[in-house]
Amino acid sequence: DAMVIQNPRYQVTQFGKPVTLSCSQTLNHNVMYWYQQKSSQAPKLLFHYYDKDFNNEADTPDNFQSRRPNTSFCFLDIRSPGLGDAAMYLCATSSRTGKGGYTFGSGTRLTVV
Amino acid sequence: GQSLEQPSEVTAVEGAIVQINCTYQTSGFYGLSWYQQHDGGAPTFLSYNALDGLEETGRFSSFLSRSDSYGYLLLQELQMKDSASYFCAVREGSNYQLIWGAGTKLIIKP
Numbered sequence: 001d002a003m004v005i006q007n008p009r010y011q012v013t014q015f016g017k018p019v020t021l022s023c024s025q026t027l028n029h030n031v032m033y034w035y036q037q038k039s040s041q042a043p044k045l046l047f048h049y050y051d052k053d054f055n056n057e058a059d060t061p062d063n064f065q066s067r068r069p070n071t072s073f074c075f076l077d078i079r080s081p082g083l084g085d086a087a088m089y090l091c092a093t094s095s096r097t098g099k100g101g102y103t104f105g106s107g108t109r110l111t112v113v
Numbered sequence: 114g115q116s117l118e119q120p121s122e123v124t125a126v127e128g129a130i131v132q133i134n135c136t137y138q139t140s141g142f143y144g145l146s147w148y149q150q151h152d153g154g155a156p157t158f159l160s161y162n163a164l165d166g167l168e169e170t171g172r173f174s175s176f177l178s179r180s181d182s183y184g185y186l187l188l189q190e191l192q193m194k195d196s197a198s199y200f201c202a203v204r205e206g207s208n209y210q211l212i213w214g215a216g217t218k219l220i221i222k223p
Contacts (some may be wrong), residue, residue: 031209042200042213043156050209090155098209101146101158109153 003027006091006105013081013112021076021108023091032074033102034066035090043090049074050096078110086112115139117214119201124220125191133186133217135201143204145177145184146211151197159186159199188219196221 004025013019025032031050035043046060049068063085065077078085088109092102117137125131135145144163148156162168162177162184174187188195198218202211 040216040218042215045210048210092156094209096209098144098204098211099161101148101161102156102211103158104155107155 004091004093004103004105006089006108008108009106010109011111013078013110015082015112016080019078019081019110021078021089021091021110023074023076023105024072025074025091025093025103026072027093027103028071029093029103030071030096031094031098032068033090033092033094034074034076035092037088037090037107046076081110081112083112086110115205115212117201117203117212119199119214119217121215122218122220124222127191127193127221127223129191130187130189131191131219133188133199133201133219135184135186135214137182137184137201137203137212137214139203139205139212141205142179142182143206145175146202146204147173147175147186148200148202149197150200150216156200191221193221193223195219 006023033048034046037043045057047066048055063079068074088107090107091105094102119135146161147159150156160175167176172189177184198216200216201214
């Protein structure tokens with residue numbers, strides 16, 4: 001089945017220690033998104049890629065970076081995680097038009113200790 | 114500015130019908146989506162309305178009135194597994210990005 005896969009499902013990292021979250025898709029969608037979601041809140045868009053074109057949201061902290069080496073894979077790098085970065089990180093994909101909705105991965109729950 | 118408003122919480126009884134409303138103020142409008150999210154899970158796409166009227170998919174229906182900047186999600190024959198948060202989201206431009214509402218927590222009682 002075509003899908004979006006995120007690894008790992010749970011990630012514990014130390015305060016200030018760089019961490020990378022990964023996402024892969026088999027849907028061949030042009031667009032990939034990284035969202036941050038905290039408890040009882042809506043997902044907050046961090047970045048998105050249209051093919052290889054990178055788009056950073058204006059309020060995404062510099063601490064967060066992303067890479068998309070090819071159509072299938074996308075990575076979220078948090079350079080120096082703080083306690084406030086503990087959240088669920090969701091990867092999603094969509095077609096160019098967004099029709100058919102977004103397909104989300106199962107998310108990575110990040111804990112910062 | 115851009116805003117989507119939906120109730121923070123709705124309670125209903127198993128087997129009943131519930132409607133979750135969403136009003137929006139955005140600079141553009143291409144369509145209204147609904148997503149379901151169970152606790153600890155990821156959002157799942159439910160429906161998309163680009164034109165006025167009712168779209169039905171099984172027990173779930175979604176309605177849109179562009180003149181009123183309003184839509185709703187209707188859930189029929191409620192089951193306990195429908196307990197989740199429901200988000201409305203507007204596609205504002207010709208591209209693919211969404212503006213999200215804050216979500217409605219649906220609580221279902223036996």
